[in-house]
Amino acid sequence: MASTRGPEAPRDPVSRDRAVRVAVDLADAGGLESLSMRRLAQALGVEAMSLYYHVKNKDDIIDGMVDLVFDEIALPSTDTPWRTAMEDRAHSARAAWARHPWAISLMRSTPGAATLRHLDAVIACLRGAGFSMTLTAHAMSLLDSYVDGFALQEASLPLSEAGDVNTATESFLAQQHMMSGAFPHLAEMAQTHILQPGYAYGDEFAFGLGLILDGIEAAHRGASG
Amino acid sequence: MASTRGPEAPRDPVSRDRAVRVAVDLADAGGLESLSMRRLAQALGVEAMSLYYHVKNKDDIIDGMVDLVFDEIALPSTDTPWRTAMEDRAHSARAAWARHPWAISLMRSTPGAATLRHLDAVIACLRGAGFSMTLTAHAMSLLDSYVDGFALQEASLPLSEAGDVNTATESFLAQQHMMSGAFPHLAEMAQTHILQPGYAYGDEFAFGLGLILDGIEAAHRGASG
DNA sequence: TTTCGTACCTTACACCGTTAGGTACGGCGG
DNA sequence: CCGCCGTACCTAACGGTGTAAGGTACGAAA
Incomplete structure (x- = not known):
C-alpha cells in the first residue's frame, strides 16, 4: 500500500504530459469531438476540474x-x-x-x-x-x-482503410446516380480510374x-x- | 402591411440558402467559434429551433x-x-x-x-x-x-494583414528570447529574411x-x- | 367550415468549458 | 509533538451549446 489513497486505486498521478498523451489516445480512438475535459478526466481516473491544476x-x-x-x-x-x-x-x-x-x-x-x-x-x-x-x-x-x-x-476521405475508400466512393456515386449526368468527367474518372482495383x-x-x-x-x- | 406578422417586423422568410449565407458572414466576422445556432437565428430575426425547419x-x-x-x-x-x-x-x-x-x-x-x-x-x-x-x-x-x-x-499565421505578421512574429521572437540559443537557424531565418521589410x-x-x-x-x- | 401544410414558437435535456471555493494529506519548521 | 503549507484532488454551480419533443398561428385548399 504505497499509495495514500487506499488499497483499491493505486493510480499514478496526473501530469500535463500524461494528460496530453491520454488526450491524443482519446482523439485517435473517437475523433476530436469525443475529447472533452470530463471524458479526459475520467480516462485519467480523476474529476474534470482536477485537470486545471496541471493545465x-x-x-x-x-x-x-x-x-x-x-x-x-x-x-x-x-x-x-x-x-x-x-x-x-x-x-x-x-x-x-x-x-x-x-x-x-x-x-x-x-x-x-x-x-x-x-x-x-x-x-x-x-x-x-x-x-x-x-x-x-x-x-x-x-x-x-x-x-x-x-x-x-x-x-x-470517407474512410482510412484503402479498400473501404473504394466501396465508400462507390456507394456515394450510386447514391448520386445523377452524377454521371451532371458531372460526367468526375464520373468517368471515378469509374475508370479511382474505383479500379489497386488504386489507393x-x-x-x-x-x-x-x-x-x-x-x-x-x-x-x-x-x- | 403586406406581412402577416404585424407592422413592426417586415423581415423576409428564412431559407436554407439565406441561413447559410448569413452563417458565412458570421464566421467571417468572428471566426467559426462565434457561430452558434442561437446566434445565427438571432441574426436572421428568428428563434434557434426555427432553423431546424429549413436545415x-x-x-x-x-x-x-x-x-x-x-x-x-x-x-x-x-x-x-x-x-x-x-x-x-x-x-x-x-x-x-x-x-x-x-x-x-x-x-x-x-x-x-x-x-x-x-x-x-x-x-x-x-x-x-x-x-x-x-x-x-x-x-x-x-x-x-x-x-x-x-x-x-x-x-x-498570427494575423492576416501583411504588416502585422511581421510585428507579431517579432514580438513572438522577443517573447521567446531563448530561441536564438535553442533554435539558431530558425532565429537566423526570422531575422535576416522573414522580418525584412517587404517580405510577405x-x-x-x-x-x-x-x-x-x-x-x-x-x-x-x-x-x- | 373544417382540414392541412407551412413556418414559426416554447420547453426541456444532456453536455460543454470554466469560475469559485473547498478538503485530505505528506512533509516541514518549531 | 503541533501547526503550517503546498500539493493534488474535490463538489457545486453558471452560462453556453446542439437538438428532441411538441405546440401554435395562419393562409390556402377541400
Whole structure:
C-alpha cells in the first residue's frame, strides 16, 4: 500500500504530459469531438476540474497534442543528402498526420517545442546543403504546404482503410446516380480510374513529392552551380 | 402591411440558402467559434429551433458554408491553355480560402454541388488538353494539395494583414528570447529574411505554383509528345 | 367550415468549458 | 509533538451549446 489513497486505486498521478498523451489516445480512438475535459478526466481516473491544476485550459491541451504529433515526425537526418533527408521527412510527416487525422486541422495552435525544433532542423539541413536563405524559405513553404495539404485531403476521405475508400466512393456515386449526368468527367474518372482495383489515393503522394523535389533540385543547381 | 406578422417586423422568410449565407458572414466576422445556432437565428430575426425547419442540423449548415466558398472559386476557363487555366484557378482558390480562413479546416464535410462542379471542370480542362487519366489524377492531387496546404499555412499565421505578421512574429521572437540559443537557424531565418521589410508570406505561393506547373508540363510533354 | 401544410414558437435535456471555493494529506519548521 | 503549507484532488454551480419533443398561428385548399 504505497499509495495514500487506499488499497483499491493505486493510480499514478496526473501530469500535463500524461494528460496530453491520454488526450491524443482519446482523439485517435473517437475523433476530436469525443475529447472533452470530463471524458479526459475520467480516462485519467480523476474529476474534470482536477485537470486545471496541471493545465491552463483545453487549448493548452490541444497545443500539447499537436506538438506531440510533431514530435513523431522524424527530424531530417544530418548525414544524408538533402534530397533524401527531405524525402524521408515528408513521408514521416504524412504517416504521422495519417495516424492522427484530427491533428492536421489544428495547426493553427501556437507552436510548441517539438514544432520549433523540427523547423530549425529543416532549415539547418537545407542551409547546410548550400541553399540560399530565399530558396530555403521557398522550399520549406512548398514542401510543407504540399505535405500538409495532402494530409488534409487524405483526412477528408470517407474512410482510412484503402479498400473501404473504394466501396465508400462507390456507394456515394450510386447514391448520386445523377452524377454521371451532371458531372460526367468526375464520373468517368471515378469509374475508370479511382474505383479500379489497386488504386489507393495515398499512392499519389510519391508522384507529387518527386516532382517537387526535382523542381527544387533544379532551382538549387541553377542558383549555385 | 403586406406581412402577416404585424407592422413592426417586415423581415423576409428564412431559407436554407439565406441561413447559410448569413452563417458565412458570421464566421467571417468572428471566426467559426462565434457561430452558434442561437446566434445565427438571432441574426436572421428568428428563434434557434426555427432553423431546424429549413436545415437538418448544424453540420448541414457547415456543409453549405464550405460549398458556398467553393462557389467563389473561378472555374477553369475553357478557352485558354490548360496551364493558364490552372494558374488562374489556383490563385482564385487561394484568395477564396484567404477570405474565409475558417473554411479550410472544414473540407472534411461532404462535398456539395459547387464542389463537385469544380472538380468536374478541372478534370474536363486537363483531359481536354490531352492529359491521360493517370496524369490528370496526379496533377489534381498535387495542385489541390499544394493550394489547400498553402491556405492552411496562411490561415495559421498570427494575423492576416501583411504588416502585422511581421510585428507579431517579432514580438513572438522577443517573447521567446531563448530561441536564438535553442533554435539558431530558425532565429537566423526570422531575422535576416522573414522580418525584412517587404517580405510577405503570401508571395511564396507563386514560386511553388510555378514550379509545380513546370513539372506537370514536363510530365505531360514527356508522355504525349 | 373544417382540414392541412407551412413556418414559426416554447420547453426541456444532456453536455460543454470554466469560475469559485473547498478538503485530505505528506512533509516541514518549531 | 503541533501547526503550517503546498500539493493534488474535490463538489457545486453558471452560462453556453446542439437538438428532441411538441405546440401554435395562419393562409390556402377541400
